[in-house]
Amino acid sequence: MSYESPIRDQLVTGGKTYRDVTREITRPLESAPSKGWWFGFSLSTIVLIIWIYATSYSMVVGLGAWGLNKTVGWAFDITNFVFWVGIGHAGTLISAVLLLFRQKWRMSINRSAEAMTIFAVICAASFIISHMGRPWVAYWPIPLPNAFGTLWVNFNSPLVWDVFAISTYFSVSLVFWYIGLIPDIASVRDRATTAGRKFWYSFFAMGWTGSARTWHRYEVISLILAGISTPLVLSVHSIVSMDFATSLVPGWHTTIFPPYFVAGAIFSGFGMVLTLLIIAREVMNYKDYITEEHLDAMAKIILVTGTMVGMAYITEFFVAAYSGVEYEQYAFLNRAFGPYWWAYWTMMTCNLIAPQVFWFRKLRTNPTFLFIMSIIVNIGMWFERFVIIVTSLHRDFLPSSWAMYAPSIVEVSILIGSFGLFFFLFFLFIKFLPSINMAEVKSIIPTHAHADHDHSHASHGHEVIEKGAVHGN
Amino acid sequence: METSKKLVLGVYDNPDKTYSVTKKLISSGFSVYDVYSPFAIHGLDRVMGIKRSRLTVAAFIFAMIGLSTAITFQVYVSYFDWQVNVGGKPSLHIPTYIPITFELSILFTAFGMVSCFFIVNKMFFGKNADIMDIRVTDDLFVVAVDVKMSKADMGSLNQLLMDGGAIEVRERIKEL
Numbered sequence: 001m002s003y004e005s006p007i008r009d010q011l012v013t014g015g016k017t018y019r020d021v022t023r024e025i026t027r028p029l030e031s032a033p034s035k036g037w038w039f040g041f042s043l044s045t046i047v048l049i050i051w052i053y054a055t056s057y058s059m060v061v062g063l064g065a066w067g068l069n070k071t072v073g074w075a076f077d078i079t080n081f082v083f084w085v086g087i088g089h090a091g092t093l094i095s096a097v098l099l100l101f102r103q104k105w106r107m108s109i110n111r112s113a114e115a116m117t118i119f120a121v122i123c124a125a126s127f128i129i130s131h132m133g134r135p136w137v138a139y140w141p142i143p144l145p146n147a148f149g150t151l152w153v154n155f156n157s158p159l160v161w162d163v164f165a166i167s168t169y170f171s172v173s174l175v176f177w178y179i180g181l182i183p184d185i186a187s188v189r190d191r192a193t194t195a196g197r198k199f200w201y202s203f204f205a206m207g208w209t210g211s212a213r214t215w216h217r218y219e220v221i222s223l224i225l226a227g228i229s230t231p232l233v234l235s236v237h238s239i240v241s242m243d244f245a246t247s248l249v250p251g252w253h254t255t256i257f258p259p260y261f262v263a264g265a266i267f268s269g270f271g272m273v274l275t276l277l278i279i280a281r282e283v284m285n286y287k288d289y290i291t292e293e294h295l296d297a298m299a300k301i302i303l304v305t306g307t308m309v310g311m312a313y314i315t316e317f318f319v320a321a322y323s324g325v326e327y328e329q330y331a332f333l334n335r336a337f338g339p340y341w342w343a344y345w346t347m348m349t350c351n352l353i354a355p356q357v358f359w360f361r362k363l364r365t366n367p368t369f370l371f372i373m374s375i376i377v378n379i380g381m382w383f384e385r386f387v388i389i390v391t392s393l394h395r396d397f398l399p400s401s402w403a404m405y406a407p408s409i410v411e412v413s414i415l416i417g418s419f420g421l422f423f424f425l426f427f428l429f430i431k432f433l434p435s436i437n438m439a440e441v442k443s444i445i446p447t448h449a450h451a452d453h454d455h456s457h458a459s460h461g462h463e464v465i466e467k468g469a470v471h472g473n
Numbered sequence: 474m475e476t477s478k479k480l481v482l483g484v485y486d487n488p489d490k491t492y493s494v495t496k497k498l499i500s501s502g503f504s505v506y507d508v509y510s511p512f513a514i515h516g517l518d519r520v521m522g523i524k525r526s527r528l529t530v531a532a533f534i535f536a537m538i539g540l541s542t543a544i545t546f547q548v549y550v551s552y553f554d555w556q557v558n559v560g561g562k563p564s565l566h567i568p569t570y571i572p573i574t575f576e577l578s579i580l581f582t583a584f585g586m587v588s589c590f591f592i593v594n595k596m597f598f599g600k601n602a603d604i605m606d607i608r609v610t611d612d613l614f615v616v617a618v619d620v621k622m623s624k625a626d627m628g629s630l631n632q633l634l635m636d637g638g639a640i641e642v643r644e645r646i647k648e649l
Contacts, residue, residue: 176583190611216523442612
């Protein structure tokens, strides 16, 4: 029943049968973890311990352990928060927006991208909670009656909007991810050979039978979830940008922030998706599922969004010059030529200039090159948030309050440690859940009955024989 | 009420064959109880006469509940229950309620609709799946014909299923 585009290359290569898909994708779940997995998992656990130590230290000693001062009250904490939230945007973008646009190349990458979303939002939330300094009062932004000891929250504040936005985003992404997982969990359940695996996958498969009636409803809710997740993704990063844009701080007080942040989030998210998938297709041998065509498509999105972000940087400069507000003008000149010039030009190089190499198809399909580029994109986007936050704060209206900021070792440890948290969760995910959506991938494999039709090819006839052999036993 | 159903199962290895055999069965007067497949077969729901799911309506209703809850709550808190003077700004300021209202509408839609999905499919954590074939979540497709409800001659059923390319035909009693 699947329609095959005459101009697109096959999305899944290697002439896979449905059984091949199930077998190859469930293999990591059913066999003992490889050496590569153990190495990655142990390394991320060690880094995670650094995160736990540094975060607990900050809580015990207080935020004096960080390099913040009276002028620069937000720095590494919020930079890391926005960085991780941004990364968390590609997952839902891939599964929701590309579903609405019927882009089938999403199908072999959406599962791991959504997992990445969830883990990245967990990392982001950890920064929100730790930057409060007193995590035991983290419930204060939740609207609770005055009698509870807190005042009702101020609904005019974007920080309160952010609490709602991030928690909604996290919960809806989790639901979307889980709904997508159910048929695949059922596949693992029906192949399970050990009692433990059978029990747990049965538990989470919720009695899935693959009935056509269920599939009908499943498709309906998937479409609606995609429909509501798309504006959700856009709204979440818009609201994150309003944390800055609704203030009066020069450099933050600009109307371009919401679209600019959304483009940046997609850009950095795709950067991280590339990093993860290039590793995954090597380590887990998924090259037939995540083909060079997939990498090519993602590189194109990086090129588009990187250029959009670059255009926003230049627009900001223009608007500052054109506005005639000297504080704004100074903020931008200070960014580019002040004491933090190196951060600004790192950002410009990594985000605007570097992605322009993706005009060349040869470079878009070279995995090693793409891997390096994806790291560069991540570095660039981290610096973007650093530039926005620190350079705007450290010199604003009152020159007598000007100050410099340098991170303490504790802050650097928390940043590095958050990658440990992220990869720790990611390694658990690829061990215990199918990291490619099997049901969707099966639906885009050419159906083997084509040999019966008029437009049959010799290769299809071959596949029919192979399949017959499988069922003969 | 009957407690079990007698089904005849045709097992296929291909979605196209499954689709055409289902179509043929229905046009020759058989009652197709259900079709089981490892992935959604497009157009099959229409052939089987499955009515368009009303989960879309449920989604809309939940969105409206979320929207009105959010608006009512924010107006109640910041205007009626306890007005807080923040920089002299108005306490009742509808535009700043929009972001939270939007988020809560989506939250209610997602959770409400997905809960309804689980309820109509009778799905819950830990449910024992009554699967027709162990490989239906892997690479096989099963067409289940309800013997009692079918109006056509049962003798031709086996032939019809085999002609459609079935790799196996068997009977099965399904407990309801």
